[in-house]
Amino acid sequence: MKPAPFDYARARSVEHAVELLGREGARVLAGGQSLIATLNMRLSHPSLLVDINEVTGLDRIARRNGHIEIGALVRHVQAERSAEIAQTAPLVARALPHIGHPAIRNRGTIGGSIAFADPAAELPACLLALDGEVEIAGPAGKRTVKADDFFQGLFETALGPRDVLIAIRLPAATHDTRVGFAELARRHGDYAMVGLAAAARANGTKLTDVRLVFFGVGSTPVRARDAEAALAAGDLEAGVKALARNLDPPDDVQATGAVKKHLAGVLLRRVARQLTEAPQ
Amino acid sequence: MTAHEITLTVNGEEVREAVEPRTTLVDFLRDTLGLTGSHVGCEHGVCGACSVRLDGAVVRGCLTLAVQCDGHKVETIEGASDSGAIADLQEAFRTRNALQCGYCTPAMLLTAAELLAGGGVPSRAAIREHLSGNYCRCTGYHAIIDAVEAVARVRAGATS
Ligand SMILES: Cc1cc2nc3c(=O)[nH]c(=O)nc-3n(C[C@H](O)[C@H](O)[C@H](O)COP(=O)(O)OP(=O)(O)OC[C@H]3O[C@@H](n4cnc5c(N)ncnc54)[C@H](O)[C@@H]3O)c2cc1C
Ligand code: FES
Ligand code: FES
Numbered sequence: 001m002k003p004a005p006f007d008y009a010r011a012r013s014v015e016h017a018v019e020l021l022g023r024e025g026a027r028v029l030a031g032g033q034s035l036i037a038t039l040n041m042r043l044s045h046p047s048l049l050v051d052i053n054e055v056t057g058l059d060r061i062a063r064r065n066g067h068i069e070i071g072a073l074v075r076h077v078q079a080e081r082s083a084e085i086a087q088t089a090p091l092v093a094r095a096l097p098h099i100g101h102p103a104i105r106n107r108g109t110i111g112g113s114i115a116f117a118d119p120a121a122e123l124p125a126c127l128l129a130l131d132g133e134v135e136i137a138g139p140a141g142k143r144t145v146k147a148d149d150f151f152q153g154l155f156e157t158a159l160g161p162r163d164v165l166i167a168i169r170l171p172a173a174t175h176d177t178r179v180g181f182a183e184l185a186r187r188h189g190d191y192a193m194v195g196l197a198a199a200a201r202a203n204g205t206k207l208t209d210v211r212l213v214f215f216g217v218g219s220t221p222v223r224a225r226d227a228e229a230a231l232a233a234g235d236l237e238a239g240v241k242a243l244a245r246n247l248d249p250p251d252d253v254q255a256t257g258a259v260k261k262h263l264a265g266v267l268l269r270r271v272a273r274q275l276t277e278a279p280q
Numbered sequence: 281m282t283a284h285e286i287t288l289t290v291n292g293e294e295v296r297e298a299v300e301p302r303t304t305l306v307d308f309l310r311d312t313l314g315l316t317g318s319h320v321g322c323e324h325g326v327c328g329a330c331s332v333r334l335d336g337a338v339v340r341g342c343l344t345l346a347v348q349c350d351g352h353k354v355e356t357i358e359g360a361s362d363s364g365a366i367a368d369l370q371e372a373f374r375t376r377n378a379l380q381c382g383y384c385t386p387a388m389l390l391t392a393a394e395l396l397a398g399g400g401v402p403s404r405a406a407i408r409e410h411l412s413g414n415y416c417r418c419t420g421y422h423a424i425i426d427a428v429e430a431v432a433r434v435r436a437g438a439t440s
Contacts, residue, residue: 001323008284008301008347029348036304036343037324049301051348077337101413103391104325106337107344189412 003039007048011055014137014164020050021162022139028052028164030073030112033104058111058166063088069135069169072111077102079110088172090279091130091179091199095122101189111165114150117157118191120216122183124151125197128221129179129213132170138163154219173279176202180274182267183215186254192216193254196267200231200275207232207275212268217249217260227268236272240265286350290315291359299346306330306341308349309356317357317386321415328414331387332356338394357386366393368434372427380418388414392428401432 011017020026025047029035038044052058058073061084068088070079076099079085079092086093099105099113099122113123114134127134128147136143138160145158152158159165173179183195195215200207210228215221224246230239249260283298290313297312304323309315309332321327323342330341333355360366366389372378379385388411395402395410402410407428408421416424 002304002307003302005300005302007282008345029345032343032345032348033325033340036345039302040304040323040342049345053348097409100325101328102394102410103328103331103338103340103413107334107339187412188409 001040001042003036004042004045006039006046008051009048010051010053013055014052014058014166017050017052017055017164018137018139018162020048021164023048026050026161028115030115031075031108033100033108034112034116034118052164061085063172066172067169068172069167070110071167072109072115072165074110076100076105076108076110076113080105089126089130089170090173090177091126091181091197092123092170094179094181095126095197098122098183098185098189098192098195104189110168114168115157115159115165117151117155117220119154119219119221120191120193120195122181122192122195122197122215125195125213125215125221126181127168127170128223129197129199129211130170131199131211132168134158134165135167135169136163137166142166144169151220177279178202178207178275178277179279180271182270182274184263184267191254194249194260194263194267196264196271197221198271198275202278206234210275212271214247214264214267216254217247217264222247224264224268231272231275236269239272240268243268284347284350286347288349288351289353291355291362301345301347303346304330304342305332305334305344305346305349305354308346309341309354312346315356315358317361319383319386321383326413326415327384328387328391329384331390331414333360333390338390357390360390360393366390369393369396369427369431372431373424376423376427376430378419378423378427384414384416384418388416388424392424392431396428396432396435399436401429401436404429407432 027046029049029051058071060071080096178200180198183192200210210231212224226242227239249257319329321329325343332341
């Protein structure tokens with residue numbers, strides 16, 4: 001199908017974008033890889049698209065004060081090729097190739113993936129597993145929101161209608177950082193049936209600060225807190241059992257909730273193994 | 281919904297047109313410029329038939345708006361074909377029966393060319409992964425993988 005009519009404006013700066021978003025029904029347009037698909041299917045009817053693609057300075061990857069900051073307009077492909085991300089955010093580097101297909105990643109942005117907050121998407125889960133933050137510019141200025149507070153419901157985030165996500169910030173990996181990632185999808189490039197992004201800190205043979213974030217199992221990425229505690233106690237079997245309490249995936253077009261729950265256990269075993277391996 | 285005047289480069293030539301914001305790049309190329317080598321399938325990013333190059337990168341023509349291309353460079357299968365840059369790939373598709381109806385072929389060629397531009401001989405798995413977003417309802421893919429692999433081998437041999 002073809003989209004319903006809308007107006008279009010190119011933002012010259014973040015401030016200009018926030019100003020343009022003052023119009024009722026205005027929406028940010030980044031890579032368009034989710035938004036334009038929904039326009040074509042007439043699932044959304046914005047009055048105005050505020051194109052942020054020409055705003056300079058939003059496509060930087062920078063390391064500062066023990067963090068890595070990834071600008072909202074960094075395209076998936078740019079992140080995939082970044083040596084900085086491979087080194088300081090290895091979880092994100094592992095997740096990126098699972099997003100769609102090369103042509104989608106040539107255009108899709110990191111900020112768009114986080115702002116869209118698809119419950120089956122890889123990057124929101126990574127942001128949460130890494131205890132990252134989101135930097136937002138809005139009518140009242142800039143603010144920072146922790147990942148734990150950012151994802152609020154199905155496609156619902158801490159972003160207001162006049163907010164622009166400008167960057168995400170992740171703690172840079174250190175020698176004791178351990179990460180794990182796995183997902184099951186029917187075909188490569190499809191959204192996951194179930195996925196797991198995990199991070200922890202190695203302390204001798206033990207793990208601490210374990211964060212296990214499942215995606216494709218609810219309306220947001222979901223932390224499995226009892227399973228986290230079990231893994232920190234070195235008890236994988238208890239961790240797998242705890243998933244029955246921590247996850248309650250609804251049936252969807254991909255699989256029934258019961259199947260998803262079973263697969264979550266399979267993924268936890270795979271990822272637990274990855275968490276014990278030191279990075280090369 | 282006012283029309284926007286846009287100026288862009290298409291296959292090396294400057295083009296100036298008025299477009300409605302809702303016009304996708306692939307519709308603009310086909311309907312306004314008559315470049316019908318880029319095809320329209322699903323219109324939501326899944327089939328890959330609409331793939332074109334935007335500033336050198338292969339993107340979905342159905343998930344990009346024409347108005348966004350103001351000031352940018354677009355290249356279609358017509359441009360890539362006329363330049364001769366993918367003649368070897370086209371020939372390999374022909375000799376290996378990597379096309380039947382041809383609906384997927386222009387996009388398949390551009391996507392494969394992007395992978396080959398990286399140099400070396402990619403594994404068959406890497407070729408499959410790179411082409412995973414391009415559907416072909418005729419060939420069953422094997423012949424396409426064969427053709428891309430064969431060209432990679434010849435090109436690698438020719439440069440080493
Ligand atoms: C065939 C196909 C397969 C895909 N497979 C996957 C997959 O496996 N995993 C996955 O994660 N994704 C997948 N995607 C989606 C893709 O990753 C999108 O690129 C991404 O979800 C959105 O990023 P974008 O830059 O394209 O955002 P857009 O489509 O431009 O925007 C998406 C939404 O976010 C808002 N937005 C975007 N940027 C900002 C910002 N900076 N500030 C405020 N709001 C903003 C927009 O207003 C819109 O509501 C797939 C897409 C397609 C077409
Ligand atoms: S028509 Fe664009 S991907 Fe199918
Ligand atoms: S040759 Fe017919 S769809 Fe590929």
